[in-house]
Amino acid sequence: MTISDIGAIGNVLAAIAVFVTLIYLSRQVKQANMLAKSQVRQRMVEQTQEEIYQWMNNPDLPESFISTAKLSAATQAKLHFFLLAAMRQREWEWYQYKDGVIDKSVYQAYHEVIGLHLGIARTRNWWRTVGRIGFNQEFVAEVDAYLGNRPLADDYYEGIRNFDVPTSEVEPEALLNTGSGNDEMRPGSS
Numbered sequence: 001m002t003i004s005d006i007g008a009i010g011n012v013l014a015a016i017a018v019f020v021t022l023i024y025l026s027r028q029v030k031q032a033n034m035l036a037k038s039q040v041r042q043r044m045v046e047q048t049q050e051e052i053y054q055w056m057n058n059p060d061l062p063e064s065f066i067s068t069a070k071l072s073a074a075t076q077a078k079l080h081f082f083l084l085a086a087m088r089q090r091e092w093e094w095y096q097y098k099d100g101v102i103d104k105s106v107y108q109a110y111h112e113v114i115g116l117h118l119g120i121a122r123t124r125n126w127w128r129t130v131g132r133i134g135f136n137q138e139f140v141a142e143v144d145a146y147l148g149n150r151p152l153a154d155d156y157y158e159g160i161r162n163f164d165v166p167t168s169e170v171e172p173e174a175l176l177n178t179g180s181g182n183d184e185m186r187p188g189s190s
Contacts, residue, residue, distance in 0.1 A: 036101065037101060037102065040096055040101050040102055041102065041106065044089075044093060044102075044106075044110060047089045048089075048110070048113070051082075051085075051086055051089075051113075054082055058078060058082075060074075060075040060078050060079075061078060061079065061082055062160075063075070064076075064078070064079045064122070065120060065122075065123070065157055066157050066160065066161060068122075071122075079122075079123075079126070080126065080130070083117060083118075083123060083126055083127075083131060084131070086113070086117050087114070087117065087118075087127075087131060087135065087143075088135075090110070090111065090113065090114055090117075090139075090143075091135055091136060091139045093107060093110050093111070094107070094111075094136075094139050094142065095136075111146070114143060114146060114147070115146070115147070115150050115153060116153055116156060118131075118143075118147060119150075119152055119153025119154075119156060119157070120152055120153065120154060120157065121152060124147065124152070127143070127147070
């Protein structure tokens with residue numbers, strides 16, 4: 001065996017090593033991407049839970065959605081900042097979707113929350129007047145288009161007020177009609 005034969009064997013071994021390294025690196029990149037997506041979804045869940053905790057721990061918030069009475073200045077400010085934070089989260093989710101970090105189905109599921117947060121006359125008016133200030137204009141246009149085709153969610157909030165009423169007093173269909181436009185997710189729909 002000559003030195004050139006040994007060199008050729010070395011080159012083949014080096015090529016195999018490079019190939020194995022590329023396979024290993026591609027698997028590492030794939031795992032890193034999966035981890036990044038998982039972390040994004042975890043943040044989305046945590047933020048949504050934080051919104052729910054805000055509702056649970058601040059009686060003014062649910063009351064501002066359920067009541068039609070004029071809000072006090074303090075409650076109006078709480079509602080403003082709650083909606084601002086919630087819509088900022090929806091914008092962040094929109095960015096993640098646009099960047100390909102989250103799938104369309106995940107984005108659409110979280111996007112439905114906009115229809116609830118901006119689902120009453122009071123919060124729609126907030127969005128039209130002061131809520132949209134400071135958001136990405138493409139996001140604002142998408143929210144406007146989404147809301148333009150969506151009825152108010154008064155039935156949803158009525159369902160919150162009445163979910164503990166015995167079903168003989170309230171028609172079950174009335175509780176399911178949330179105005180979400182997402183009939184395929186309702187029980188009994190085909």
